[in-house]
Every structure is written in C-alpha cells, then in structure tokens.
Amino acid sequence: MAAKVITITSGKGGVGKTTITANLGTALASMGQKVVCIDADIGLRNLDVVMGLENRIVYDLVDVVEGRCRLRQAMIRDKRTEGLFLIPAAQTRDKTAVSPSDMVRVCDELRPEHDWVIIDSPAGIERGFRNAIAPADSVFVVTNPEVSAVRDADRIIGIVEAEQKGPAQLIINRIDMQMVQRGDMIGTEDIVDLLAIDLIGIIPEDENVIISTNRGTPITLDGKSRAGEAMQNISRRMLGEEVPFMDLTIQAGFLKKLFTGGGSKNE
Amino acid sequence: MSDFIGRLTGRKRKSAYQAKERLQLVLIHDRTNLSSTVLEKMKDEIIEVISRHIEIEPDTVSIELNKDGREQRLIADIPVLGPKKKR
Numbered sequence: 001m002a003a004k005v006i007t008i009t010s011g012k013g014g015v016g017k018t019t020i021t022a023n024l025g026t027a028l029a030s031m032g033q034k035v036v037c038i039d040a041d042i043g044l045r046n047l048d049v050v051m052g053l054e055n056r057i058v059y060d061l062v063d064v065v066e067g068r069c070r071l072r073q074a075m076i077r078d079k080r081t082e083g084l085f086l087i088p089a090a091q092t093r094d095k096t097a098v099s100p101s102d103m104v105r106v107c108d109e110l111r112p113e114h115d116w117v118i119i120d121s122p123a124g125i126e127r128g129f130r131n132a133i134a135p136a137d138s139v140f141v142v143t144n145p146e147v148s149a150v151r152d153a154d155r156i157i158g159i160v161e162a163e164q165k166g167p168a169q170l171i172i173n174r175i176d177m178q179m180v181q182r183g184d185m186i187g188t189e190d191i192v193d194l195l196a197i198d199l200i201g202i203i204p205e206d207e208n209v210i211i212s213t214n215r216g217t218p219i220t221l222d223g224k225s226r227a228g229e230a231m232q233n234i235s236r237r238m239l240g241e242e243v244p245f246m247d248l249t250i251q252a253g254f255l256k257k258l259f260t261g262g263g264s265k266n267e
Numbered sequence: 268m269s270d271f272i273g274r275l276t277g278r279k280r281k282s283a284y285q286a287k288e289r290l291q292l293v294l295i296h297d298r299t300n301l302s303s304t305v306l307e308k309m310k311d312e313i314i315e316v317i318s319r320h321i322e323i324e325p326d327t328v329s330i331e332l333n334k335d336g337r338e339q340r341l342i343a344d345i346p347v348l349g350p351k352k353k354r
Binding site for chain 2: 146147150151154155157158161179180182183184185186187190194196197
C-alpha cells in the first residue's frame with residue numbers, strides 16, 4: 001500500500017471542509033479502504049466532534065510532532081467504520097506548533113500502511129493552510145455558490161498551482177437547486193467556468209447534514225440523504241470509478257407551475 | 268433581450284447573473300493584481316512607444332485583460348493609420 005494524501009481546503013471558512021473530510025473518510029473506509037483523517041486546524045479542532053470521536057482523544061498531532069507519543073498512539077480508531085482513523089489537532093496550541101516538514105514526515109510514516117490520508121485544512125492562506133498542503137498529492141478545493149466563497153477558492157487554486165500541488169479539483173457544496181432555477185444562485189456550470197478547474201463533486205444543500213453532525217455520525221452512514229449520496233459519489237470517483245453527477249434539477253409540479261407561472265413570463 | 272424586457276417591466280436582473288459578472292471582473296483583478304488605474308497608465312505608455320514609430324489614433328486603442336481558463340491574457344487592439352510622417 002502507498003497512501004494517497006488528499007488535502008481538503010477552501011480559503012473561506014464555514015464552507016464544509018470538515019464535514020467533507022469526515023464523510024469522504026467514512027465513505028472510503030466503508031468501501032474497504034484504510035483511511036487516516038488528520039485535523040490540521042490546530043487551536044480550532046472540530047473534525048473530532050464531526051466524526052463523533054471527541055471523547056476518545058488522548059494524544060494529538062502536536063504530541064506526535066513534539067515526540068510525546070508515537071504516531072500509532074495518536075490515531076483514534078473509529079469503532080463504527082472498520083479501517084478508519086483520526087489524528088486530532090491540539091486544541092490549546094497554535095498553528096506554529098507544526099511545520100510543513102512535520103506534516104510531510106507524519107504522512108510519509110502513514111503512507112505504507114494505508115490507502116488514503118485525508119487532511120482537513122484550516123481556513124485562510126497562512127501557516128495552517130501551508131502545513132495542510134505540504135504533504136498533499138492532490139488538493140480538493142471546497143466552495144459554496146456564493147461570491148465570497150468563489151473568490152477565495154480562486155485565490156487558493158492559484159496558490160496551490162504556484163506550490164506545484166495543482167491542478168486542484170473542485171467540490172461545490174450546499175447548492176440549492178431551487179434557488180439556481182429561480183436565478184438567485186450561481187449554478188455549478190458558471191462556477192466551473194469562473195474557476196476553470198475540474199469538478200470532482202457537487203453536494204446539494206441538505207438539512208440532514210446538521211442533524212448528522214449533531215449526532216456525530218457522518219451522513220454517508222445514513223444511506224438515504226442526498227448530500228451523503230453526493231459525498232459517496234466523490235469517494236467512488238477517488239477510487240477511479242466513473243460516476244455521473246447527480247441530477248439535481250427540481251421538476252416543478254403542475255399546480256406550482258400554474259400558480260407561479262406568471263412570474264416567469266418575462267424571462 | 269430578457270435583460271431589456273426586464274428593464275421595461277421594471278424587474279431587476281437575476282442576482283445569480285450579477286454575481287457571475289461581478290466575479291468575472293474581481294477574479295481577473297485578483298489574479299493579475301492589476302487595477303484599472305495601472306491598466307490605464309500602461310495603455311498610455313504603450314500608445315507613447317508605438318506612436319514613436321507608426322501613426323496611430325490614441326482614442327481608438329483598446330487594451331483589456333481577458334480570461335482564458337486559468338490564464339490571463341492582455342489583449343491590445345491598436346488600429347494603425349500609416350507610417351510615421353517625417354518631420
């Protein structure tokens with residue numbers, strides 16, 4: 001085995017990096033892959049709560065880097081999903097406790113015995129982000145259909161390219177097809193056109209995501225949600241499968257067309 | 268066309284369309300770090316250099332930044348009037 005290291009990043013905060021990291025990790029592991037998720041957001045750790053593993057932390061990434069424990073000891077095994085591990089971030093330190101070369105070293109140690117290392121990057125373009133992309137073989141940039149998120153994504157894509165980690169691949173998260181069809185949300189095609197990189201996933205807005213993070217159970221474990229399905233599709237694409245993008249268009253019902261039809265006469 | 272009708276009927280352009288248009292400009296400027304002031308200054312300097320050698324009409328010159336995938340291209344359109352008249 002020689003793990004592929006994937007970094008999930010975005011520039012802007014709050015677009016869904018942590019949720020996506022947790023779910024891609026869970027989905028890949030449930031397909032029989034050996035996966036380690038690393039929380040690189042030192043000082044603002046969250047991947048542990050999203051994965052529901054917050055009560056089992058003994059050692060963290062900074063303990064590993066500073067030699068207080070062996071790498072194995074900081075890896076929390078997810079009991080629900082065979083083959084899934086988490087290396088949590090330290091909560092009481094800051095980004096400077098880890099260097100880009102530390103991250104490369106940790107990942108190199110993980111590579112031989114795993115299939116995937118997925119790194120949850122902090123927001124921003126500073127040290128924490130640099131740490132997160134240093135060991136990456138591929139970078140996934142997450143954005144939302146919103147001007148600020150798209151602008152930040154563009155900046156990140158440029159830096160990833162300049163650091164020779166490109167071309168990054170794009171995940172568009174929280175798309176609301178009703179708003180897109182109404183002309184009040186930038187569509188996926190327009191975002192891809194603006195950012196000019198390849199798309200690896202489109203995830204619809206889905207309130208089940210909040211419900212699953214409330215519970216600490218990644219949504220891909222629940223087979224019925226649209227967002228969960230979309231993230232499962234991304235993981236299948238990561239494994240080389242050709243999976244078409246989900247059809248997210250909403251067919252308006254007859255009555256709805258009848259009553260709202262007046263509004264679209266002027267299009 | 269829909270834009271024209273939209274204005275006639277007093278309806279605003281769709282916000283998604285505005286978002287895309289605004290992003291197009293912002294991204295080009297972010298990527299090149301060129302402001303419109305710098306672009307104007309560059310244009311004046313280019314006109315000056317070219318005018319030393321051939322006859323052009325400064326008002327007809329257009330210089331703009333275009334996006335081609337993730338590459339930016341500076342496109343200059345400079346109509347030529349003729350050879351420089353010797354004074």
